[in-house]
Amino acid sequence: MARVDRHGDVAAGAATKQELRVGRVTEEAKTRRRSTKAEQRAETMEQILDEAELLFSRHGLHGVTLKDVAKRVGVHHTLLNYYFEDKKKLFDAVFARRAVVTSTKRMQALDEYDRASGGKPTIEGALHAFLDTDLDLYIHGGEGWKNYGALGAQVANTPEWGAELMDSHFDPVVLRLIELLKKAMPDCAEEDIFWGYHFVTGALMVTLARTGRIDKLSGGVCKSEDFEAIKARMASFMAAGFRQICKKA
């Protein structure tokens, strides 16, 4: 197999394996000291998660085989069973890895904003804390985060087990956001606030999906990848929406 062993030597007899697009060890790794077992384990698992994330985000849980993932990593497919037991658990691990990060960061951002605003949050402020923290991750986090975003968008629209996964990871942050929104709009019916959040999350999810549809539709005026444009508009757009449906009371 065209893979590279842990000493950094290329395995012999490794003729035709272009499909090993990624490879486990890059040139720089050759020079790097051989790592310990624990490091090795962590590194391999990360690589598996990365490639799985990429493929799952494009083809969905059922559209990817363990062999597809293994081939990209450059390992035998049964290694994925070794590390992650089965396919669904691998998927969950992929999702969880970054979900905890974004969840935690947003929770912190909301807490901080709450404090900074002296308990007098605005709708815009709360939405900015919630959205921008997330969007920054996708903007500055590299390919992995982008892929994770697309994966999340799929999960959010999967009736089968999607809600379950979302719930388990994001309920606390979302409820915290709702709390701030309630503070900002004390006279607004709870119902309206929840529906408003529903719109927000929907808009965020299509954004993360980056299907490229808006590009063609707008004739190039808007770009799917342009999360900065979203960041510049979304919070105020949604805040105005909240104000509108809440004032009718």
Place this chain on the structure above:
Amino acid sequence: MARVDRHGDVAAGAATKQELRVGRVTEEAKTRRRSTKAEQRAETMEQILDEAELLFSRHGLHGVTLKDVAKRVGVHHTLLNYYFEDKKKLFDAVFARRAVVTSTKRMQALDEYDRASGGKPTIEGALHAFLDTDLDLYIHGGEGWKNYGALGAQVANTPEWGAELMDSHFDPVVLRLIELLKKAMPDCAEEDIFWGYHFVTGALMVTLARTGRIDKLSGGVCKSEDFEAIKARMASFMAAGFRQICKKA
């Protein structure tokens, strides 16, 4: 097989087949006159499309096998090849069946609104024409339409071939909506209008997905199935958003 032949007689030796939840011919059909071949063909194809729609909407293209669908219909799985060639073509047929309906209806609604408003459309008006026409279909169209909605939500968030499918069916209506929005906001940058539409479509898609997430999140205050609640809020929410991001110019 526990299926029922075209005379309405239950096939003999049909012991254990509860999984045939739907069955091809219902009691009332027994009494109905035997239909012609063309009718038969159309009816069978419809049943296949219905069951495929249901399963695809829940498990996605790759999560469904032709056998799964065939079992629900109560026919041999190769019959689906006979009628629809292969799986992807069946999927496309499922999607197309209702896409043309909603697309046409919304186009008419937009045209009519444009005329009725005397060439002076409002943002709310245009959005209402676009959204309510669609939502009414899901509200009054029965299970099939609900399933189709969930399917559409998935398609819209599928990078693989989703944008393609959406484009081919919905570009004209969406562009028509954009046209009206431009008329309603002549000073608004094109970019902002497209991003606004992007938010609208995202919010609509999560709605159609009906994952049930909002139910749990809101502690029962909001219900995924409650499209009337969406209809009552969405157009004005989004219109306010448009106004907000457009006035900054």
Place this chain on the structure above:
DNA sequence: ATATTAACTCACTAGAGAGTGAAATGGAGA
């Protein structure tokens, strides 16, 4: 040095899945 344990591959199983071509069935027209 040796024994232990972790990381990883290999050979294999058991089964599913899509699809094909031939056959059966039965209605419709001559």
Place this chain on the structure above:
DNA sequence: TCTCCATTTCACTCTCTAGTGAGTTAATAT
């Protein structure tokens, strides 16, 4: 009635898949 044609099933093929258990290799601990 006989024949034709559409509908439908059936018997198979070929490939792919997830997963298991045994075996290999190398790092680590003693």
